[in-house]
Amino acid sequence: MQEFGRSGAVALGLVTGLDSDLLAIVALSLQVSLSAVAMAALIGLPLGAAAAVGRFPGRRPLIVLLNAFMGLPPVVVGLVIYLLLSRAGPLGHLGILFTPAAMILAQTVLIVPIIAALSRQVIEDAWVEYGEQLRSLGSGPARSGFTLLWDTRFSLLTVILAGLGRASAEVGAVMIVGGNIDGVTRVMTTTIALETSKGDLPLALALGIVLITLVFALNASAYLIKEAVQRRHG
Template sequence: MGDIWEGISAGFWLVVTLDPDLVEITLMSLRVTVTATIVASCLALPFGAWLAIRRFRYRRFVIAVLNALMGLPPVVVGLIVYLMLSRSGPFGVLGLLFTPTAMIIAQVIIVTPLIASIAHQAIRDIWAEYHDLLISMSTSKWQRILTLIWDGRRALLTAALAGFGRAIGEVGAIMIVGGNIDHATRVLTTAIALETGKGDFSLALGLGFVLIGLAVTVNILIHAIGRTERDGKW
């Protein structure tokens, strides 16, 4: 029991003193996850809005597939991205495997369906309210999409934060395509797995505290945005 408390206190001290290794790993995690969230949001939010207002033959099927992709196993995504970026793969010439770019690509694939699904549900409700007004104003398809995105920005920001929360805690795909290379592709989740295997529980716990702090912060922001939306403020 004493060893456990000693590891916890040592891990907490690493956070307080801003240990260089811990800071470097945290910044790499934020760099990869924030970039992936921004790219995924740029893809998912317009698609979710378009799916909410567009009527076509296989729309229900597309929505069902989108919802199913929310549960796509990250290790499968990592395997697919690995095969695509490997030397024998179609994009192997780009040399992206075991780089932060490969990790970003994997995270984008993982979180885009989640953000798009939440965006679709939010925009669908707003579209039901604004449908007659936007139709009567003879707005174009993209004008409607942009209007709905702007009016639903709080719900869409929540969707983006949900995507960030999922991406920051992902380990399987990141490990496969990033390789957990020191000073290059090591992020919070892969470093925790590595340090735990090495028996360095102080650094693993320190990284865990940071990861928990980020997760809690994201959930607080989601709660605050949701409460602001219910109160009608912004």
């Protein structure tokens, strides 16, 4: 318990003193996870909408697959991306293994199913309510999908945050494809894992505090924004 207190004090010092190593790691974490969420949203939201309102062969297997892949183990995603990007792999010529680009790719793969499956549920519920009206107005399935994406935007914000939470908290995928290289691919979670095993608890703890604070702040602000706009727009 004494150890915890001492480490905690040093950790707070690092956070309040805006330690430059700490800031670099936090900045890279945000850059990787936010980029991954943006890419995953670009892919996952239309995919979710298509699975919700589209009537095409393979739709049901797609939904089952998306739901199952919500729980993809990050280390397995990391391993597969590692094999694809390694020099002998099919995407080896890109030369992005052990770079932030590889980490973004891995996290994107990890959270596309989360965003697609959750948005599919949201949009399908809306489709039950809107379907007849949209068809009556002459809206085809593709057009209806985009209309519903926009109409459920407040709920989809929560879906995207779920993806961001998953991306920023996972360690396995970025560890494998990033390599945890100091100053290059070291993010909050991989640093916590490494520093803890090295016994340098203050830095690990400081990052843990930052990570939890960030996740909390993001979710709290998203919740408040959603409340405010929903009150205005109904």
